[in-house]
Amino acid sequence: MTAPLAKSTGEAVVPPDTLVRLESVSKVFGKDDEGHRALDDVDLEIRRGEIFAVIGYSGAGKSTLVRLINGLEQTTSGTVTVDGVDITRLRGKPLRAIRRRIGMVFQQFNLMRSRTVFGNVAYPLQLAGLGRAEQEDRVAELLSFVGLLDKAWTYPEELSGGQKQRVGIARALASDPDLLLADESTSALDPETTREVLALLRRVNEELGITIVVITHEMDVVRAIADRVAVLDSGRVVETGSVRDILGAPQSETTQRFVAATVGNRPNADRLQQLREAYDDTLVTVTVTDERALGSVLSAAARRHGVDFEIVYGGITDLKHESIGSFTLALRGPDTGVLATVDALSAAGTVEGATA
Ligand SMILES: Nc1ncnc2c1ncn2[C@@H]1O[C@H](COP(=O)(O)OP(=O)(O)O)[C@@H](O)[C@H]1O
Ligand SMILES: [Mg+2]
Structure with a gap:
């Protein structure tokens, strides 16, 4: 008698501490042969509980990467796995279920001007069908976490940039996500406000245990907040590793330029x-x-x-x-x-x- 063979699902085995994995991911906009290759054979692994940064110049493919992770775009080839689920060709309800577990923070905050701070943070809860009392409790909790409970009834235009971004973060946290994607979330802010928002993101990571992917073109942001970093150049990952290793001994020319711009301690x-x-x-x-x-x-x-x-x-x-x-x-x-x-x-x- 022969033992039954283990069934192969054809799916890659993802280690349990991996939250997001990209394997041989390429994204071409337009026709395959003459199109623009925004991402070219990208392999990445984001671990549960870490702050992972992706750094690159404008046009490197960072936002495209984000849109692939939250399922707003589909890969041209390669696979994206979130929490063990291959989302590459997922659509409809199962995709929406995954996307609810991913929060987004944007450079331009993307708040609704016609709604109060409360209304903005409550919006995803309303969509999820929560009753008014539950919404109020949850929004109060979120606004006190970001230190803006006293601004609940003001409108976005009355807030400073840093306050707007804190509202953006509260809104992103409303659905209790496992993963937060922050695409240039401090790029519209001055250095002091940037520090405040980065400190808040660190609290989101450390106190709430949420994995964060920080997208940026500034090595200062990486330095202040990230555990590991991938350097993206023209759609390719040219270097990846711990922030300490990358800053201490940058290998690629692109990384060296980023490091030189932030770390003033190495002579060019x-x-x-x-x-x-x-x-x-x-x-x-x-x-x-x-x-x-x-x-x-x-x-x-x-x-x-x-x-x-x-x-x-x-x-x-x-x-x-x-x-x-x-x-x-x-x-x-x-x-x-x-x-x-x-x-x-x-x-x-x-x-x-x-x-x-
Ligand atoms: N929807 C799209 N259609 C065509 N080209 C796009 C689209 N989105 C991005 N691109 C191109 O892909 C490249 C990477 O863009 P993006 O991911 O926005 O880079 P980054 O966020 O690093 O600045 C750019 O050359 C951009 O013009
Ligand atoms: Mg971008």
């Missing part, structure tokens, strides 16, 4: 050339996540090997839970001593450019 190529001309020493750049450890390693090694050092460039960049320090050092002394010092530094962090 021109500046490095200037430094090389100014210092007749070995220049190295050390990137560390524990700058205090670097300090002690550096001074001990320099002393032991008879090497002088000078910090010629550098600084510390704060991330969500940690910081990255990057310091460009001029090392002066006997060749063997300099080499031994570089060796010791390698134990404390990543060392680049150890050429005399």
Whole structure:
């Protein structure tokens, strides 16, 4: 007797901690052969409970990516899985059921001008058929979470940009989503208001346990809020990883440009050339996540090997839970001593450019 074979459903096996998965996703607008390829063979995995950022310049395909995840667009090829369900060709009721579990926050807030703050936040609850009393309870809860309970009866035009976005976030939370998609949600805001809205998104993630996908063209936003990041360039993911790894050691040219724009602690190529001309020493750049450890390693090694050092460039960049320090050092002394010092530094962090 032969044992019955396990039935294959043909579906990919998705690990349980994966909330969203894109596999070989391409999206072409217009005719396949002459159309515009907005996304090109994208693989992504967003884990439950994380804040995942997608960064890219304008036109990179970020909004298209968002619209594929919430089922507003369909892929040209490849699959999108949300919470284990392949939504690639889903329509009608089952698609609406998935979409109810996804909240959206927009750059231009998209509030209804003719409705009060209460009316805006209550709208999705009304659509879901909740009674007036339930709506009132839920809206009060949401507005106090975002700190706008006292604005319930005002109209959007009376609010500041930051307040409007907080209403947008309250509305997105109304249906109790598992996933929040924030497409350039701070791009219309000034830096101070941006910080407030990012702090609120962090509370949404940490206190409510909601997974967030943050779409942005600013590395500062990624740095302040995200756990992991994917860099999108002309429809392709050119790099993906933890924010710490990406900021500490950006690999692709696009990522390096994004990092240079936010992290002021690494000299760019021109500046490095200037430094090389100014210092007749070995220049190295050390990137560390524990700058205090670097300090002690550096001074001990320099002393032991008879090497002088000078910090010629550098600084510390704060991330969500940690910081990255990057310091460009001029090392002066006997060749063997300099080499031994570089060796010791390698134990404390990543060392680049150890050429005399
Ligand atoms: N509905 C559409 N029809 C045709 N082209 C589109 C459509 N949506 C987006 N595109 C094109 O796809 C590319 C990516 O757009 P988008 O996803 O909006 O980028 P981003 O959000 O990163 O700025 C752009 O070249 C854009 O013009
Ligand atoms: Mg966009």
